[in-house]
Amino acid sequence: GAVVSQHPSWVICKSGTSVKIECRSLDFQATTMFWYRQFPKQSLMLMATSNEGSKATYEQGVEKDKFLINHASLTLSTLTVTSAHPEDSSFYICSALLRGGADEQYFGPGTRLTVT
């Protein structure tokens, strides 16, 4: 149980275009999902908290107009990188919150974005 998928697993796009990444909780409902960015050989950096049916909460320094988040259902959150630039190239990972005695985050496999 507690499986999270991401699509696509990797994507290459040209500078100036937009890219959408999907995050799905496959076997549980998640009112809260998270989007992270990870640079090579580093830990995870939280970008934003995605809440079903409401606006996402962005971390300080993350441009909300550039990284659009939509959590339209209890099993799907999307991250759209708008007007992508080479510096947006990174590994993007989502997680879904499974509520219980101790809330636990289950992660997707990640999406490698390369902007040329």
Next chain:
Amino acid sequence: TQLLEQSPQFLSIQEGENLTVYCNSSSVFSSLQWYRQEPGEGPVLLVTVVTGGEVKKLKRLTFQFGDARKDSSLHITAAQPGDTGLYLCAGGPYFGNEKLTFGTGTRLTIIP
């Protein structure tokens, strides 16, 4: 700002040896989770500890939550090449949102 420092940052040992990874903070957490991440993949949850002093075992891995809920350790017995990866601890908040505070990470390499 809550910070979780992991030590060591890098560790390379021979197969069969034992090792311990530490996760320390000055902040108190409601729970502590350990993840292992392999290159190009998302982190995989290994364990969650919620009670101060709690010890959990997962085959050759032993996890402990500090009595004061500020620190944790991961001990691996008889390490195997399959244990290679990035180990991340993450603390759950006591109040407010559900955001995890991630540790700085320990990159472990087991040499066959």
